[in-house]
């Protein structure tokens with residue numbers, strides 16, 4: 321049983337092969353103060369032409385997003401890259417697990433580059449393969465593994481997606497979690513779901529969308545022996561939620577929602593399902609980043625919104641919709657710190673290296689992991705309806 325917590329890792333130093341993210345960034349980065357950075361990025365992109373395709377996740381900084389050929393959430397971006405086979409180089413301005421997914425879904429001749437290897441995801445780091453294998457052993461010992469279908473959120477490492485593929489499970493996004501859970505529960509009589517790694521998305525979907533009760537859910541704590549659960553609890557549960565969360569969306573709190581409503585009775589609260597259950601319960605609308613963007617685009621002029629998702633996206637939405645009042649659902653600044661590791665100096669360095677014929681920070685998933693992760697992703701693509709669309 322793994323009971324060792326992840327050590328705090330000073331970003332950019334040393335190596336820790338157990339973490340989802342890498343830690344090194346070799347080479348000479350341009351100075352952040354270099355006034356020519358924008359011109360250099362533009363020139364490098366022009367020199368590479370169709371050979372490069374730059375993906376920009378919605379949570380990226382503006383200085384990076386301006387160079388993205390396409391923006392979106394992680395799954396949309398990976399599919400966009402796969403639809404551009406002429407692009408030899410996919411520069412993924414996002415985090416490590418996203419670049420892995422792009423590598424899994426793109427062709428062999430396409431090389432995926434992450435401009436800063438320290439851009440990991442704290443949520444993905446909360447479920448490591450050894451921990452999940454330990455949990456599966458415990459489920460086996462409790463006599464329930466045969467009825468468990470693992471479901472992992474897109475925001476997980478390729479290792480975890482591979483584990484899920486090997487154990488007849490499926491990947492989901494925040495847009496299709498309900499459909500994926502419906503599929504999982506239909507796989508076996510008396511099926512249970514092991515939901516990785518975001519407990520909040522799992523709980524919010526099971527309870528608010530599918531009619532399960534909170535008592536149907538238990539939380540597996542990978543840092544405690546037996547997950548901190550008895551065998552009876554495992555036998556009784558329908559949803560076994562991995563104790564992971566997003567460090568950005570987990571910050572929003574119910575008291576701020578109450579405070580905003582008291583100040584402005586017209587405000588509509590729009591949040592991502594990675595937020596905690598008490599926040600989601602108080603929200604008017606809940607959905608993925610794509611849903612949040614579309615909701616604001618379709619909103620009436622003059623409407624008031626408080627949005628619970630990453631701050632770069634909220635700021636861009638506010639700037640793009642000056643006819644609507646858009647505020648951030650937290651008292652404090654709340655960027656995704658690892659996503660923000662991708663900055664203009666790193667992007668320039670990655671692009672200029674490609675121009676010079678050097679592929680830096682390539683993200684490559686090993687063939688066996690890729691095979692099983694692709695199976696888990698394909699099961700998601702095969703889910704009924706348009707559930708995998710945003």
Ligand code: SF4
Pocket residue numbers: 379415440441442443444475566567568569630656657658659
């Ligand atoms: S916003 Fe949350 S889930 Fe997304 S990359 Fe950052 S830590 Fe991970």
